[in-house]
Amino acid sequence: MLYSRPCEYAIRTVAYLARTGTERRVQAHEIAIAERIPAPFLAKILQQLARGNLVNSFKGPGGGFSLKRSAEEISLYEIFRVVDGVETLDRCAVGLAECNDFAPCPLHDTWKAVRVHLLRYLKTTTLKEMAEAVVRKKELVERMACQGRKKNRRSPP
Amino acid sequence: MLYSRPCEYAIRTVAYLARTGTERRVQAHEIAIAERIPAPFLAKILQQLARGNLVNSFKGPGGGFSLKRSAEEISLYEIFRVVDGVETLDRCAVGLAECNDFAPCPLHDTWKAVRVHLLRYLKTTTLKEMAEAVVRKKELVERMACQGRKKNRRSPP
DNA sequence: AGTATTTAGGAGAAAAAACTCCTTTATTCT
DNA sequence: AGAATAAAGGAGTTTTTTCTCCTAAATACT
Ligand code: SF4
Ligand code: SF4
Numbered sequence: 001m002l003y004s005r006p007c008e009y010a011i012r013t014v015a016y017l018a019r020t021g022t023e024r025r026v027q028a029h030e031i032a033i034a035e036r037i038p039a040p041f042l043a044k045i046l047q048q049l050a051r052g053n054l055v056n057s058f059k060g061p062g063g064g065f066s067l068k069r070s071a072e073e074i075s076l077y078e079i080f081r082v083v084d085g086v087e088t089l090d091r092c093a094v095g096l097a098e099c100n101d102f103a104p105c106p107l108h109d110t111w112k113a114v115r116v117h118l119l120r121y122l123k124t125t126t127l128k129e130m131a132e133a134v135v136r137k138k139e140l141v142e143r144m145a146c147q148g149r150k151k152n153r154r155s156p157p
Numbered sequence: 158m159l160y161s162r163p164c165e166y167a168i169r170t171v172a173y174l175a176r177t178g179t180e181r182r183v184q185a186h187e188i189a190i191a192e193r194i195p196a197p198f199l200a201k202i203l204q205q206l207a208r209g210n211l212v213n214s215f216k217g218p219g220g221g222f223s224l225k226r227s228a229e230e231i232s233l234y235e236i237f238r239v240v241d242g243v244e245t246l247d248r249c250a251v252g253l254a255e256c257n258d259f260a261p262c263p264l265h266d267t268w269k270a271v272r273v274h275l276l277r278y279l280k281t282t283t284l285k286e287m288a289e290a291v292v293r294k295k296e297l298v299e300r301m302a303c304q305g306r307k308k309n310r311r312s313p314p
Numbered sequence: 315a316g317t318a319t320t321t322a323g324g325a326g327a328a329a330a331a332a333c334t335c336c337t338t339t340a341t342t343c344t
Numbered sequence: 345a346g347a348a349t350a351a352a353g354g355a356g357t358t359t360t361t362t363c364t365c366c367t368a369a370a371t372a373c374t
Pocket of ligand 1: 111294
């Protein structure tokens with residue numbers, strides 16, 4: 001909905017790298033299993049990320065992938081840019097063909113505000129936050145699963 | 158990017174209805190030509206809109222489509238809901254399968270803010286505003302095209 | 315050097331989304 | 345009643361996105 005599936009996979013992949021091996025070389029295979037992403041498809045995405053200078057890739061035994069920069073320095077925006085391309089965000093809300101900033105329709109401002117909001121989210125969220133978020137999340141889910149087993153089996157809303 | 162193509166067509170279609178014939182019955186064919194939407198495809202979309210109670214449909218000679226309610230009363234959100242379905246907006250930013258409001262990850266709030274912004278945009282923008290926006294926009298484009306012809310041929314940025 | 319390991323790359327299959335065509339049904343007009 | 349008009353509906357095609365498979369290239373280890 002917000003970004004393509006490859007892009008979602010990319011985000012989860014680099015988040016995985018960020019929290020398990022900022023230095024270590026992690027194999028595509030391992031990520032695929034851990035994040036439940038189709039392995040050969042992930043391989044392609046990792047290629048893109050490598051070409052986009054977000055990860056290093058190493059061939060041969062002991063090879064794998066690692067983040068090119070530290071997790072604090074990488075924003076979601078960069079991943080989005082490399083995998084989906086920023087032009088995806090430029091598509092108009094109304095679908096009027098003839099459009100530019102000189103002749104904005106009155107909707108422009110409203111719609112632009114949403115876009116700005118979105119962009120800010122992508123640009124200010126670093127990989128580090130993302131990784132931490134995922135960790136905390138997983139803990140929460142696990143703890144809730146335990147409680148659920150003990151107390152009742154009602155599924156959460 | 159924000160919504161599907163059928164949904165974009167739907168928005169443009171009802172906007173067309175709003176500005177050309179709140180009372181009049183407009184044929185699918187006419188809309189297709191005016192808005193440059195593939196005619197048979199638009200027919201399907203109009204069916205959806207009719208089933209979703211956003212437009213009336215009339216068969217036979219003199220038939221066509223018209224808005225079911227006045228343009229002030231219809232929000233973009235409703236169109237979105239009928240054509241794409243609201244669940245599209247629920248897809249998580251991170252793609253963590255196990256997710257609910259009881260166990261939100263820390264990202265939830267940030268991401269939710271964007272969603273809220275987006276929803277507000279959809280819910281508060283009425284068809285009337287939309288239609289007016291399109292009209293003003295078209296005028297602007299036309300005026301600019303004239304100026305361009307008179308003064309210089311530089312294409313706008 | 316030779317073999318095992320791991321990514322790179324290209325070609326192609328499967329699934330989903332976008333779009334078309336044809337037949338049926340309802341309505342109007344003569 | 346019969347012809348003409350316009351939407352409804354179902355089945356099929358094309359295009360795009362998602363995903364797979366196979367071979368080649370690089371690196372490491374013995
Ligand atoms: S000016 Fe209007 S038509 Fe152009 S991108 Fe903005 S909202 Fe869309
Ligand atoms: S809580 Fe976290 S994982 Fe769940 S929808 Fe919100 S951002 Fe996504």
